[in-house]
Amino acid sequence: HASSNTLSSKYELTCGLEIHTQLNTKNKLFSMSSNKSFESLAHPNINASYFDVALPGTQPVLNYEAVLFAAKLAVSLHGTVNINSQFDRKHYFYGDQPQGYQITQHYHPFSKGGYIMLSKEFDGIDQDLSKINITQLQIEQDTARSSYLHQSLIEGREEALIDFNRSNVPLIELVTEPDFHDVKQVKAFIKKYQNLVRQLHISTGDLETGSIRVDVNVSVNEHPRVELKNLPNTSSILNAIKYEYKRQVEVLEGGSLGGSKAVETRGWDGEKTTLLRSKESAVDYRYMADPELPPVTLSPDVLVNVKKSLTQSADDCIRELMAE
Amino acid sequence: LRCSRFYSSSAASSTATRVGPKFQSIKEIKAYMDKPTWSLNEFFESSNITDASEIPSEATVTKLLKLSGLPAEGADIPAIQQRLGQQLLFLRRLHDAPLDENEDLNIRFSRIMPRNTDIVDYESLLKMIEVQNSSKFPDEEGGKWDPTGQAIIKKNGFFVATKQNTHTAE
Amino acid sequence: MSLTKIVDRIRTAQSKFNIFTSHITTPPLATASKGGPLSNRTAAIKDNIVTKDFPTTCASNILKDYTSPFDATVVSLLKDAGAVTIGKTNLDEFGMGSLGMHTIFNPVKNPLNTDWCIGGSSSGSAAAVASGVADFSLGTDTGGSVRLPSAYSSIIGFKPSYGRISRWGVVAFAQSLDTVGIMARDIDTVAKVYDVLDKYDRRDPTSLSQNLRDELEKKASRMSRTKPNIGIPQEFIQGELSPEIKESFLKYIDSLLQKGYDIYPVSIPSIKDALSVYYTLAPAEAASNLARYDGVRYGTKDPETADIVDDKFFNAARSNFGPEVKNRIILGNYNLCSDGYKNNFIKAQKLRVQMINQFDRLFPFENVLTRNKPVEDIDIIICPTNLMPPPLTKSVSQTEKKNPLHEYMNDIYTIPMSLAGLPTISFPLSSGKPWGVQIATQYGNDKALLDFVKANSA
Numbered sequence: 001h002a003s004s005n006t007l008s009s010k011y012e013l014t015c016g017l018e019i020h021t022q023l024n025t026k027n028k029l030f031s032m033s034s035n036k037s038f039e040s041l042a043h044p045n046i047n048a049s050y051f052d053v054a055l056p057g058t059q060p061v062l063n064y065e066a067v068l069f070a071a072k073l074a075v076s077l078h079g080t081v082n083i084n085s086q087f088d089r090k091h092y093f094y095g096d097q098p099q100g101y102q103i104t105q106h107y108h109p110f111s112k113g114g115y116i117m118l119s120k121e122f123d124g125i126d127q128d129l130s131k132i133n134i135t136q137l138q139i140e141q142d143t144a145r146s147s148y149l150h151q152s153l154i155e156g157r158e159e160a161l162i163d164f165n166r167s168n169v170p171l172i173e174l175v176t177e178p179d180f181h182d183v184k185q186v187k188a189f190i191k192k193y194q195n196l197v198r199q200l201h202i203s204t205g206d207l208e209t210g211s212i213r214v215d216v217n218v219s220v221n222e223h224p225r226v227e228l229k230n231l232p233n234t235s236s237i238l239n240a241i242k243y244e245y246k247r248q249v250e251v252l253e254g255g256s257l258g259g260s261k262a263v264e265t266r267g268w269d270g271e272k273t274t275l276l277r278s279k280e281s282a283v284d285y286r287y288m289a290d291p292e293l294p295p296v297t298l299s300p301d302v303l304v305n306v307k308k309s310l311t312q313s314a315d316d317c318i319r320e321l322m323a324e
Numbered sequence: 325l326r327c328s329r330f331y332s333s334s335a336a337s338s339t340a341t342r343v344g345p346k347f348q349s350i351k352e353i354k355a356y357m358d359k360p361t362w363s364l365n366e367f368f369e370s371s372n373i374t375d376a377s378e379i380p381s382e383a384t385v386t387k388l389l390k391l392s393g394l395p396a397e398g399a400d401i402p403a404i405q406q407r408l409g410q411q412l413l414f415l416r417r418l419h420d421a422p423l424d425e426n427e428d429l430n431i432r433f434s435r436i437m438p439r440n441t442d443i444v445d446y447e448s449l450l451k452m453i454e455v456q457n458s459s460k461f462p463d464e465e466g467g468k469w470d471p472t473g474q475a476i477i478k479k480n481g482f483f484v485a486t487k488q489n490t491h492t493a494e
Numbered sequence: 495m496s497l498t499k500i501v502d503r504i505r506t507a508q509s510k511f512n513i514f515t516s517h518i519t520t521p522p523l524a525t526a527s528k529g530g531p532l533s534n535r536t537a538a539i540k541d542n543i544v545t546k547d548f549p550t551t552c553a554s555n556i557l558k559d560y561t562s563p564f565d566a567t568v569v570s571l572l573k574d575a576g577a578v579t580i581g582k583t584n585l586d587e588f589g590m591g592s593l594g595m596h597t598i599f600n601p602v603k604n605p606l607n608t609d610w611c612i613g614g615s616s617s618g619s620a621a622a623v624a625s626g627v628a629d630f631s632l633g634t635d636t637g638g639s640v641r642l643p644s645a646y647s648s649i650i651g652f653k654p655s656y657g658r659i660s661r662w663g664v665v666a667f668a669q670s671l672d673t674v675g676i677m678a679r680d681i682d683t684v685a686k687v688y689d690v691l692d693k694y695d696r697r698d699p700t701s702l703s704q705n706l707r708d709e710l711e712k713k714a715s716r717m718s719r720t721k722p723n724i725g726i727p728q729e730f731i732q733g734e735l736s737p738e739i740k741e742s743f744l745k746y747i748d749s750l751l752q753k754g755y756d757i758y759p760v761s762i763p764s765i766k767d768a769l770s771v772y773y774t775l776a777p778a779e780a781a782s783n784l785a786r787y788d789g790v791r792y793g794t795k796d797p798e799t800a801d802i803v804d805d806k807f808f809n810a811a812r813s814n815f816g817p818e819v820k821n822r823i824i825l826g827n828y829n830l831c832s833d834g835y836k837n838n839f840i841k842a843q844k845l846r847v848q849m850i851n852q853f854d855r856l857f858p859f860e861n862v863l864t865r866n867k868p869v870e871d872i873d874i875i876i877c878p879t880n881l882m883p884p885p886l887t888k889s890v891s892q893t894e895k896k897n898p899l900h901e902y903m904n905d906i907y908t909i910p911m912s913l914a915g916l917p918t919i920s921f922p923l924s925s926g927k928p929w930g931v932q933i934a935t936q937y938g939n940d941k942a943l944l945d946f947v948k949a950n951s952a
Contacts, residue, residue: 026457032464044481045471049463050564053471054786056557057544057566057663061699064444064452086432089782091830093393093807095485100393100785146485156489157800161482162790164471281805284391286830288839291670291779292699295432297441298449305446339848341855343725343870344759350748356726356759357740360733362766364881364906368899385824391831392781392823393788395809404824411825414899417770418841424848433850434843435670436656436915436937437700438863461697469563474792485790488800 011220011249015180018215021172021203023069029141029170030060037166048164054098066170069202070110070139071306079114083298087290092283095160096144104140106287111137123188133177142169183238207233220248224263240268339424379409507627511603513618515541516548517581530576538622538631541582542665548582553597555814556787556794566663567695575690583618587816589667591615592904596818610884613643620647623677630678630687636667638908640675641920645879645930648922652676652684654940656915657702660695668779671912685944706862710938722873725760730877742923743878764849768910774842781826846913853914857936879920879930917943
């Protein structure tokens with residue numbers, strides 16, 4: 001039932017994406033440990049510095065390569081780079097979060113605005129042209145990797161093995177406006193975005209390895225926004241949206257598929273979306289400006305030069321060729 | 325001796341730095357030292373709770389304990405409510421403190437670091453990346469130390485966190 | 495001090511005053527051959543500064559068995575300069591406290607008089623110097639933690655400009671305020687140690703840059719006023735100031751008048767807001783910094799209890815914090831919750847900016863961080879370090895029950911300079927008396943401050 005491709009005209013689908021992209025900088029974001037979270041899978045914690053495991057007395061030092069990569073992406077997306085971006089702490093406890101907070105950019109993100117243009121011609125969407133607006137880009141730390149051992153020890157205890165090789169790897173979080181109204185647009189956007197980061201050489205751009213992770217906000221008509229997480233590949237992203245569309249339609253019609261009309265976070269089990277947490281259990285992240293990291297103050301000349309250094313995007317190349 | 329030691333009239337902003345005329349003798353200084361303009365004691369006395377509505381609710385305290393990673397079970401919640409209430413009354417002084425409207429009180433300036441950070445241009449950005457990438461500290465070189473060396477529980481080079489769900493345990 | 499006798503002296507001092515959390519038990523090797531500026535000088539290090547050779551406990555159960563795999567930058571610099579670290583010193587847990595009473599190791603006793611509190615949070619570092627067992631010690635000063643115990647034990651305590659001394663390896667309490675400080679019995683030792691530690695460190699993101707250090711060096715040598723203008727801020731004048739401290743203070747001021755210094759009344763209205771600003775910002779930063787102690791990667795935990803039980807994270811391990819630390823974490827999280835942040839934290843930050851600006855108007859030496867234009871012509875400010883002589887150890891717990899906030903009252907003289915990051919020295923007014931005078935000057939002008947104290951110690 002989740003495979004239905006047709007959306008009813010009575011119920012409009014609205015989606016926004018949040019995409020986390022691991023940057024393939026040489027080193028990590030706030031330490032100079034090697035950024036090799038995949039190569040080092042067999043050697044847990046080998047690329048973990050004092051800072052990466054949050055030892056007492058350690059401090060972050062910003063890796064400027066991540067700033068350069070973020071600038072390349074922001075400029076390619078026609079965003080407005082904040083020449084005075086800053087870092088904030090987002091607090092929550094988790095085994096894979098060594099500091100008890102993630103360093104991110106909440107109050108003053110790296111860039112705002114920008115867009116990706118999708119077309120029937122190049123991207124196979126139904127509309128001639130569709131502009132997907134970008135809300136913002138922010139630079140932040142990745143978490144460590146936990147793998148759960150489901151062997152039950154005593155009284156239903158579960159063990160997570162934690163590897164900090166991925167901890168503090170640079171990420172860019174990209175947030176789009178809720179500009180998607182069908183699944184093809186989502187598919188086309190993800191593909192185009194993957195091509196872009198590969199072309200810029202800032203990320204491997206793979207969903208399967210977790211280099212790119214996509215969360216989707218879905219809302220049908222007046223149904224409150226539902227966030228879909230844990231979507232490991234393109235097909236699960238698309239199927240989860242389709243399923244969620246149906247589910248919300250049923251909720252709106254008072255049907256049987258279940259669930260309340262509530263803001264919540266849901267996961268994907270391969271067949272259906274399932275409740276992960278409701279709004280009530282949402283954490284108060286207590287964002288605080290990081291008290292030790294200085295602002296990232298860029299001269300406008302950085303953006304001019306980054307623009308120059310970028311090869312033209314695929315679309316522009318093709319357009320230019322056709323114009324001749 | 326003058327009552328006020330300062331040239332500025334009372335109309336002067338309550339947020340202005342002022343300097344008065346030079347003291348002429350130790351006697352003048354002694355008189356100055358005998359005339360406090362505000363009282364710390366009063367400041368602290370005002371944080372004695374007299375009204376029960378000043379005390380944060382039990383639900384607030386329970387929520388804060390959870391955010392703090394501290395157990396609510398066994399915690400003396402009424403004592404925490406009382407203490408937090410006193411602290412909040414004390415902090416309420418913040419709301420009465422005047423801010424100078426004519427000044428740029430950008431909160432970005434509230435840390436002790438350069439207000440105008442060195443602006444990074446393209447060339448220096450590339451230079452910094454080159455320098456950073458070529459100068460690691462020993463702990464940043466893979467395998468030079470044992471990150472799990474101080475962990476109470478570890479397994480094959482991994483840290484271990486255990487999770488238990490008491491509700492579904494049968 | 496002779497290094498061969500040091501172990502005996504440490505044992506005696508330890509049994510009398512409970513100074514150390516750990517210390518050397520065999521005589522150290524002489525380092526004289528190295529010929530560093532601090533050759534064979536003995537140092538005691540506050541136990542919230544990490545060391546490879548000793549545990550780093552922060553006087554907390556949560557770190558009671560923790561040993562750092564690395565030395566703090568300040569510890570390495572002292573080693574390179576030939577100093578001998580004889581031990582780690584007792585403190586208020588994670589640096590939180592003004593009286594030295596919040597420690598898992600029992601309070602330090604004041605070598606001047608063991609019935610008195612020694613003050614905190616760098617209690618053991620003060621006692622190590624006051625008892626004579628160390629030539630100097632390092633403490634940390636977030637809101638007065640070096641200066642207050644120095645005054646209570648009648649020694650010199652120097653909190654340099656924020657950012658001058660590296661914090662790499664200093665366990666964070668509130669990083670926007672945390673400053674390593676130096677304690678010694680004479681100002682020459684303080685100045686010598688400062689010279690060794692006053693270095694840029696690229697591992698500390700708040701370390702003062704080399705460019706600004708160079709600029710300050712040039713500016714300081716251009717400073718030519720031989721007799722700095724002195725200001726006494728009226729906000730520091732308090733009815734609660736004890737008569738004996740006031741008398742002693744006036745006597746010192748009189749000696750400055752006799753020497754021909756010009757002294758002015760000044761007003762820095764923001765000083766009145768200092769306590770509320772500090773107790774909003776510092777606990778919030780502390781709650782954030784102490785979130786990392788979960789027992790998973792290091793630190794105390796009971797292996798039999800799960801780390802995460804239902805939706806509660808790390809409760810078992812984090813129960814190892816002491817009561818004062820728990821209180822500040824709870825208050826800090828209150829201040830960080832969305833309403834608290836908007837209403838309190840942001841206002842406190844604005845008031846802090848205002849305070850920095852007010853200080854900047856006073857000093858003719860331009861603040862290299864703010865570039866605010868100087869207005870007035872006051873070179874240094876002066877005030878007592880403490881309101882009252884140290885309380886009696888045995889009476890402290892009763893006062894605390896009556897109003898736990900009273901402990902914060904001690905901080906009024908020390909906190910304003912912490913918030914503005916100003917270099918400040920506390921030194922004794924009369925030898926053996928448990929109080930001090932504080933001298934502060936503009937950000938970055940540390941050398942001028944040391945010179946003034948060298949010329950005008952009481």
